[in-house]
Amino acid sequence: SYVLTQPPSVSVPPGQTARITCGGNRIGSKTVHWYQQKPGQAPVLVVYDGSHRPSGIPERFSGSNSGNTATLTISGVGAGDEADYHCQVWDGNIDLPGVFGGGTKLTVL
């Protein structure tokens, strides 16, 4: 089955830019989605189809994808962005289409 690898943690000072990576074999050929999950809450979709934002998600959230790495970029981070972030692809492997990365905890210093 397809494997997605995320760093366990990323720390960024407030106001700076956070970049959270998601590694996978030729992930650049796949469509990646990103979720934000705050403690005790369900995940919320923040980027879909690689670079699109659902209604209500700030422009500070953006996504890119190339080669073996997809990246979620959050500009001007604030305390409200502190959360776990999960990447996800829908793999063509019919046995296990739903694949998530292990999640990255974003800490705003």
Next chain:
Amino acid sequence: QVRLQVSGPGLVKPSQTLSLTCSVSGGSMRIDGYYWTWIRQRPEKGLEYIGYIYHTGSTNYNPSLKSRIAMSIDTSKKQFSLKLRSVTAADTALYFCARGSQGGDGVCFDNWGPGSLVTVSS
């Protein structure tokens, strides 16, 4: 806006069957392109795809759980359900139901229920 809500016991004994139901409000379940999905999160772990059921009744199950899972759907009641047999402590997790939406080139989960903690313990 679609809303999802999980219901079911919060405590299940080892070797018994975990049964959860997800109730859907605010939208139709019969629309093509929606995958009614179960996802779980074990303590301090990432998200794990359990499987989906389509409005036609077709299913896809995670191979690691396939031998123990059964999903069903009742679109008239706007519910879908999960049964996980022969549970062990390793099945203790926060269980989410979610709507998967077919996009340009794959499926993303655009609506989630709040999750239901299920503990397996005697």
